[in-house]
Amino acid sequence: MSEAKTLTKKDFKPDQDVKWCPGCGDYAILNAVQAACANIGTSKENVVFVSGIGCSSRFPYYMDTYGFHTIHGRAPAFATGIKASNPDLTVWLVTGDGDGLSIGGNHLAHVLRRNVDINVLLFNNEIYGLTKGQYSPTSPRGRRTKTSPMGSVDRPFNPVSFALGCNATFVARTIDTHIKHMTDVLEAAAAHKGTSFVEIYQNCVIFNDGAFDDISEKSVRDDKTIDLRAGEKLVYGKEHDKGIAMRGFDPQIVSAADADVWDPTRESSAAAFTMSALDQDPKMPSPIGIFRSVETTTFDADMSAQIAQAVQQKGEGQIKDLIYAGETWEVR
Amino acid sequence: MTKTQEPGAELPLQQQDSVVVRFAGDSGDGMQITGGQFTSTSAAVGNDLATLPDFPAEIRAPAGTRAGVSGFQLCFSSKDIHTPGDRPDALVAMNPAALVVNIKDLKPGGILVINTGAFNDKEYKKAKMADPYTDGTFEGYRLIEVDINKRVAEALEGSPLKPKDVQRCKNFYTLGLMYWLYSRPMQPTEEFLNKKFAKKPELAEANIKAMRAGFNAGDIHQMFQARYQVAKCTELPAGTYRNIMGNEAVALGLTVGAKLCGVKPFLGSYPITPASTILEAMAAQKHHDVMTFQAEDEIAAICSAIGASFAGRLGITTTSGPGLALKTEAMGLAVMTELPLVIVDVQRGGPSTGLPTKTEQADLLQAVFGRNGEAPIPVIAVSTVADAFDCAIEACRIATQYMTPVLLLTDGYIANGSEPWRLPKLEDLPDLKVNFRTEPEGFLPYSRDDKGARPWVKPGTPGMQHRIGGLEKAHLTGDVCYDAENHEFMIHARQEKVMNVRETIKTPEVHGDKDAELLMLGWGSTYGPIADACEMIRGKGHKVARMHLRHVWPLPKGLDEIFSRYKAVLIPEMNMGQLARILRSEYPSQNFLSYSKVQGQPFHSSELAEKAISVLEN
Structure with missing residues (x-):
């Protein structure tokens, strides 16, 4: 490992041109990730960015770290192999709503349940961008696209609910235009031991422009979103006057004074799941922030620990022990 | 054990070079363990051997049906052998379904051991067959009838095991009987059972008791006319050996x-x-x-x-x-x-x-x-x-x-x-030490060494951060590159690198007659059947050569010259002729004859020999 020196955001920019469409939400995310990497204080050589296929998956080319742009949907499997092989590496996985939840849904589910110590960023723009505008597994029902001219009949995934259903240990959501919030969430994700899942509402300026405007526009954001902050009351609104509290199994809008305190460290993910589906009710604000953050053992640490334990119990294996084993006999 | 105490010692002991035995029964009858134990013991006494387990894809198909039949064939020999044998000398059928599925393979005059305890109308119905006692099934074989169900129950009388568990010892009774017939020691299997059931000694004891009862029955019940012995194999090259399975x-x-x-x-x-x-x-x-x-x-x-x-x-x-x-x-x-x-x-x-x-x-x-x-x-x-x-x-x-x-x-x-x-x-063992590149000076992710290989760099190595992926790479830098000439260059670079493997592999040896007109060429697991077949062909006075490919891609150098020495190259394959297809496109001027068998079973050496002889005679 090289001597730790203070790196800045700029140090993580490689000499490659970034080739996303002008105005794409990915630029803001790239900036925030570069800033987060600098703030965490990691060295460049110990970071690996892994991705699948899609606009978001070009991300590794734009980080001056190690990077692996893999095949469609399978990035979680590559990341698992990388992290298990060298737990000293900091592994980030960048995926999209199509890559992560459609072709790669299986792998995403399994990396989350295994709790491999990596950071998963799912850029959700509710559309297929790189293939030029077909509906995705997060497109709302009725969305008209090139392959759904009469409106999509698919019921969409809620990525946060999906991750919680997979028993992910860190689950968060942020918005590409909300830079401060995004940077805070990314740093919290990086600090978490285990799989950190961050859904980022990301605007596709070409094929689904303004998909999140109704909640993300500065003029409406405070009234239309609620930020889940550990140890703080579930309060929202420009005047901080509204709150959310559980009444029985149902969340209700209450006055700020009556709002519940949010605790993402609960062992049970039930409350987080309820919050993740809050905006199914159109009266409710859209939840962002940290839904869940619990500590438990990680897959990669357990894998290494078993090898260490086996070596301790049986001694370090030699080639001779492998070959000259079992019943042997001599022919003269 | 002294000679006088050994049961059956009064029977003539016949020496045999090679014996092929097949155990067949229901999937739950433990035939794979039985065969495995016979194999380990034969290895322990120093025979050369080869095995062919043959079991259904279903874990437990309905008991008694043909679909549920599981078999294990092995050849043990005092000679250097290459295959588990074409046809068994002895077949053990634990139930009628096992009989009907396997009897066609048994050699004429072969020993047929059946468990009469399972031969009844109910079982015939399950196996969808006629009563074999009435349709001549047994004709031409040395039939040995043993009610194994009953004998095991008798042997384990007073055992704490439930009757159902007592019946699960049938396979070890059978194993004991076959150990007696082929003069094998029981001790390796006793050790195996004691180890396997260390925590359930009553199971070890019951199985050992059943095996000993089977062994003794060979003598007491005077079922056989002879016992056989297969001496230690002395043809194997000197060295230390162990028995091993392919996947292992x-x-x-x-x-x-x-x-x-x-x-x-x-x-x-x-x-x-x-x-x-x-x-x-x-x-x-x-x-x-x-x-x-x-x-x-x-x-x-x-x-x-x-x-x-x-x-x-x-x-x-x-x-x-x-x-x-x-x-x-x-x-x-x-x-x-x-x-x-x-x-x-x-x-x-x-x-x-x-x-x-x-x-x-x-x-x-x-x-x-x-x-x-x-x-x-x-x-x-x-x-x-x-x-x-x-x-x-x-x-x-x-x-x-x-x-x-x-x-x-x-x-x-x-x-x-x-x-x-x-x-x-x-x-x-070869030294294949890998050198990871750690020197950042002049590092280019897609530069190549003299073999055409690019450097291997571990993430974590300072100053060598690079990105790779599935998009076409620029020569040397490895940057994403859609350039037309670069793409063609890289296609060739990857192809040449793989073709360079030929520089470090040997041209395979040709065995057999120098002046043969026919070459038998194989790849993969047809090695044993082809080697045995060539011996058979030469034994019948014909000339033949054989060669086997380890590297099927890229093909080693020098094959064209070798093929050109023969009038024909006969390629047996357990497919529709896939290697033949490749060779015809690589060496269009040669005469390749494909011999295809796609039955889920290895070739019999005899059928390969027949085919080769028919080619030679035409």
């Missing part, structure tokens, strides 16, 4: 191969018949710093292995035909990113799910050509159980030295078969 040999070879490369192995795999036992074996090698990962599917298995190679372990994945199909896209990525990777395909009957437990040389074309784009991959084929160890090391060598995925083909016949393996001397 692959697992050992992969771990040893990685160690010789100085790299820790990572096996990403998904259970699939008949490859799963490689994953099981390597999962037990953790103290050798072997990391195994049972992935969520075949695709994740190979992708995790590629990730591991990127991170500096040696990525390995093991599978069978349907799994190889799923791994196709990821193999292309490994070609593009030029990372080492070993893919083991234990071939089984196809297409689709096909015949999961049966053997077939099903996937040669898939292995050599089955990817999108120009994606050359070296392909190595295992010829025998013991060869699996060497081939696995060879796969590790090529993968790391050429920075390429390598496909290692074995099949169900090799995977589950066993034979004595002459253990390599440690000092004879």
Whole structure:
């Protein structure tokens, strides 16, 4: 490992041109990730960015770290192999709503349940961008696209609910235009031991422009979103006057004074799941922030620990022990 | 045990060179354990041997049906042998279904042991057959009738086991009987049972009691006219031996191969018949710093292995035909990113799910050509159980030295078969040490050495951050590049690198008659049947030569010249002639004759000999 020196955001920019469409939400995310990497204080050589296929998956080319742009949907499997092989590496996985939840849904589910110590960023723009505008597994029902001219009949995934259903240990959501919030969430994700899942509402300026405007526009954001902050009351609104509290199994809008305190460290993910589906009710604000953050053992640490334990119990294996084993006999 | 005490000592002891025995019964009858024990004991007494387990894909098909019949054939010999034998000298049928499925293979005049306790109308109905006592089924065989159900119950009278569990000792009674018939010691199996049931000594005791009862019955009940003996094999080359199964040999070879490369192995795999036992074996090698990962599917298995190679372990994945199909896209990525990777395909009957437990040389074309784009991959084929160890090391060598995925083909016949393996001397193992690049000065991710291989750099190495991926690479820098000339250049660079493997492989040896007009050419597990067939052909006064390919892609140098010496090259394959198809396109002027058999079973040496002789005579 090289001597730790203070790196800045700029140090993580490689000499490659970034080739996303002008105005794409990915630029803001790239900036925030570069800033987060600098703030965490990691060295460049110990970071690996892994991705699948899609606009978001070009991300590794734009980080001056190690990077692996893999095949469609399978990035979680590559990341698992990388992290298990060298737990000293900091592994980030960048995926999209199509890559992560459609072709790669299986792998995403399994990396989350295994709790491999990596950071998963799912850029959700509710559309297929790189293939030029077909509906995705997060497109709302009725969305008209090139392959759904009469409106999509698919019921969409809620990525946060999906991750919680997979028993992910860190689950968060942020918005590409909300830079401060995004940077805070990314740093919290990086600090978490285990799989950190961050859904980022990301605007596709070409094929689904303004998909999140109704909640993300500065003029409406405070009234239309609620930020889940550990140890703080579930309060929202420009005047901080509204709150959310559980009444029985149902969340209700209450006055700020009556709002519940949010605790993402609960062992049970039930409350987080309820919050993740809050905006199914159109009266409710859209939840962002940290839904869940619990500590438990990680897959990669357990894998290494078993090898260490086996070596301790049986001694370090030699080639001779492998070959000259079992019943042997001599022919003269 | 002294001679006078040995039951049956008064019977004439007939010496035999080789004996082929087949145990057959219901899937739940324990035939695989019985055969396995007979094998271990025969190895312990120093016979050469070869085995052919043959079991259904269903774990427990309805009892008594033909679908549920499980068999285990082995040949044990005082000679150097290559196959488990074409046809058994002795068949044990634990029930009517086992009889009806196997009787056609028994040699005329062969010994047929049946468990009469299971021969009744109810069982005939389950096996959808007529009463074999009435239709001449037994004619021409030496029929030995034993009511094993009853004898086991008698032998274990007073045992604390429930009657159902007593009946589960039937296979060891049978084993004991066959041990007596072929003069084998019971001690190795007694040790096995005591170890296996260390925590349930009543089970060990019952099975040992049943085995001894079977052994003694051979004498007491005077069923046989003779006992047989097969002497220790003295034809094997000198050395230390152990008995080994094919998949076990692959697992050992992969771990040893990685160690010789100085790299820790990572096996990403998904259970699939008949490859799963490689994953099981390597999962037990953790103290050798072997990391195994049972992935969520075949695709994740190979992708995790590629990730591991990127991170500096040696990525390995093991599978069978349907799994190889799923791994196709990821193999292309490994070609593009030029990372080492070993893919083991234990071939089984196809297409689709096909015949999961049966053997077939099903996937040669898939292995050599089955990817999108120009994606050359070296392909190595295992010829025998013991060869699996060497081939696995060879796969590790090529993968790391050429920075390429390598496909290692074995099949169900090799995977589950066993034979004595002459253990390599440690000092004879090659040094395959890998040098990871750590020097940032002048580093270019897609520069090439004299073999055409790019440098291997572990993430974590300072000053050498680089990005790789499936998009076309620029020569030297490895940056994404869509340039027309660069693409063609890189296509050729990857192709030439794989073709360069030919510089480090030998032209295979030709065995047999120098002036033969016919060459029998094989690859993979047809080695044994072809070797035996050539002996038979020469025994009948014909001339023949044989050659076997280990490297099926790229093909070794010098083949064209060898083929040109013969009027015809006969290629037996357990497929529709896949190697023949490749050779016809590579060497269009040669005369290749394909001999195809696609029955989920290995070739019989005799049918190969007949075919070759018919070619020679026409």
